[in-house]
Amino acid sequence: MAPATQFEAAQPPTDAVSALVFAPGASKRLLVSSWDKNVYLYEVVDGAEEANLVGTFEHRAPVLDVCFGASPDEAYTAGMDHQVKSKHAEPVRCVVYSAEHSLLVSASWDSTLHVHNTTDPSQPPLAIPLPGKPHALAASPTKLVVAMTARLVHIYDLPTLASALSSPNPQPPQPWQQRESSLKFLTRAVACMPNDAGYATSSIEGRVAVEWFEDSAESQARKYAFKCHRQAAPEEEGGGDVVYPVNALAFHPVYGTFASGGGDGTVALWDAEAKRRMRQYQKFPEAVAALGFSGDGRYLAIGVCPGFETGMEDYSGEGRTKIFIRELGETEAKGKGAK
Known part of the structure; x- marks a missing residue:
């Protein structure tokens, strides 16, 4: 692999970035959702230091989240129009897809989760009431982590959700675990470890917490x-x-290290097992709003845009919102204990 390089995507959004995600597997497609009511599809060109705009998908309201489905040709969005594939009563904050179980899960400010069977779009979603408004959502191969107001964290077992959805009379299952966040202030992001062992959360108060799913004392x-x-x-x-605020978290799919991005305009790489910072990159021109690794771990996409740290008067992301793509060096994201 070549030494690390960094370049910008062509034709970035005209307002703040809400989320970005690479397609599964070896695909170099990148989806970016924005407050400008559009989703942008880019294609990273290997070896050319280019990320070209393939197309845009206009929505009726700002888009708050986006994820790929079962293939690079399938995607789902969530936003202020209250809809994913079924209507929520309030804006839909988050959406994640579980490839292992063919489930799409959306979380809305109406304090519900909707679990959708993507193999049968005609089937009504399973609605699960939540005790608070969700702020962040992430899935591992077997678990779903929902971070809410009042430091509430619910963890659901995805096979149980799939089983409940497929039953003749679907009933919302109870969480697999209910926890209080280790962070005292509002959760900004959550990301799950690719090895299904645990997750990381971040807050508006410049902190990150790392936890494991196993409920033993050890x-x-x-x-x-x-x-x-x-x-x-x-x-x-x-x-x-x-x-x-620590606005974004993303785990490397191969090495299990993770990146964090903050309102200070910096991105750092962390070794969760060794409990140490591996590196911090040169400061970006604006706040870091979103992060995502490609499926093969070769690229890190970084969405930057003005934050609200200095107030909200005359806010504009136009001309200041950018999507950076970093091609990682061969051992750049490799942790101390990685083989």
Whole structure:
């Protein structure tokens, strides 16, 4: 593999990036959802340092999340129009697809999860009430993690959800586990480990927590949280730390290390097992809003746009929103214990 390189995608969104995701497998397709009411499809050209716009898909309202389905030709979006494939009563914040179980799960600010059977679009979704508004959603091969208001975290077993949906009289199952977040402030992102062992969450208060699914005392003793995405304030302003939200998390599909992106405009790579920061990249011109690794782990996509750290008056992402693609060096994301 060639040394690391970095380039920009052509024709970026005209407003803030809400999410981005690479297609499964070896495909180099990249989907980006935006507050400008569009979803953008890019194709990364191997060896050419290019990410070309293939097409845009206009929506009736801002798009808050996007995911691929069973193939690079299938995608699902969620947004302010209240819809995925069935109508929620409020905006739909998150959407994830489970390839292992052919399930699409959407989470809405109406405090429900909808579980859809993608092999039978005519089947009504299974609605699961939530005790709070969801802020982040992620799936591992067997688990679904829902992070909500009031530090609530529910973990669902995906085979159980699939079984409930296929029953003659579907009933919403109980969570596999109910937890309180290790982070004291609002959750911004959640990402699951590719080896199905656990997950990471991040908050608006410059912290990341790493936890494992196994509910044994030994496993729970391994969980930890740490400070990140903070900058020293000038002495004339009283010193101390300026704390930024950690807006994005993404696990490397091969090595299991993970990237974090913050309102400070930086991206860092972390070794979850060794509990250490591996590297931090040069600061980007705006806040980092979204991150995603390609299916083969070769590329890292980084969505940057103005954040709200300095206020919301006269906000505009036009001309300042950019999609960066980093082609990783051969061992760039390899953790200390990786083979």
